[in-house]
Amino acid sequence: MSAGRVREWPAAHPPGPEERIETRCPSCRTWWRIHQDMAGFRLRCECGVWIPVPAVRPAELRGPSHALTRELQAKPAVVVPRHPLPDPRRGGAPGSLSQADLRTRQAWTSRSLLELAAIVVALAGPATLVQLLYSGSAAAAAMPVASLVSGIAVLVVCALTGPYAFAGLRDARPLRYAEALFVALGSAGLALAWRQWLVSSMPDLADPVLELRQSIGLGWALFVFGLSPALFEELAFRGLLQGRLMALLGRTTGILVTAAAFALAHGVTVGFPFHLGLGLYLGYLRERSGSLYPGMLAHFAYNSTLVILVGGT
Secondary structure (H helix, E strand, C coil), X not given: CCCCEEEEECCCCCCCCCCEEEEECCCCCCEEEEEHHHCCCEEECXXXXXXXXXXXXXXXXXCCCCHHHHHHHHCCCEXXXXXCCCCCCCCCCCCCCCCCCHHHHHHHHHHHHHHHHHHHHHHHHHHHHHHHHCCHHHHHHHHHHHHHHHHHHHHHHXXXXXXXXXXXXXXXXXXXXXXXXXXXXXXXXHHXXXXXXXXXXXXXXXXXXXXXXXXXXXXXXXXXXXXXXXXXHHHHHHHHHHHHHHHHHCHHHHHHHHHHHHHHHCCCCCCHHHHHHHHHHHHHHHHHHCCCHHHHHHHHHHHHHHHHHXXXX
């Protein structure tokens, strides 16, 4: 029997013979030397399978009678180059960084902040540039182009930053689409009622949605405020950012932080409570459905309803 591959956790500080637990992945047959502090927890193998770490170290794990020890004595193991697990360039399951070494967590945190900054620049940069270069009807006419450029920039960021963004591009159960549509339309009704109250209380309050619709027409306004955000913001926030933050912070905290980042990216405006609430719902919808498509539908339905009905409210 071959010794097979050997991995150590944490890779940056391999455990010594008296402080490690040795176990084997049931899927890829890789041997793992795991620090005893992981006893009772689970470790995710590079093949994607979760390996339960024994809660108590049996005596046979320490002595030369252990199977791995016998195999290593019979044939030298093939040891691949070490690296912190999981690698920041790869995907990780929710909470998979909770037991990682400090260096790995710092790498993931730095990468998350850089990816968030890249997302914000990709989404807001083109529109901000249009506002700086043009004004009035010229700025409104350039907004569809700015939305298209933002979408391309988001796709580039997602393609360069790992597997999370596109992993959710798979179908979901029909019930999730129906739920997404129902929640989106209900939320849009609340948002329209909130807008109506604001207009009656502050008649001079500017409405960028209404202004853009009047300038470029309903079709282009639906593209700018409906289709483009539904596709590219979901890829960026519920795909790329939420996947990485859940691996780093856990499922619940990762969704909360992603929703806060989503709301703040839209600005601290009168619509902030709705952006935060929708961000939380879309995050949990992404997790429960296992897909980005229901969230894209909800996002499009909510925004498009506001664009269509805003002129009559």
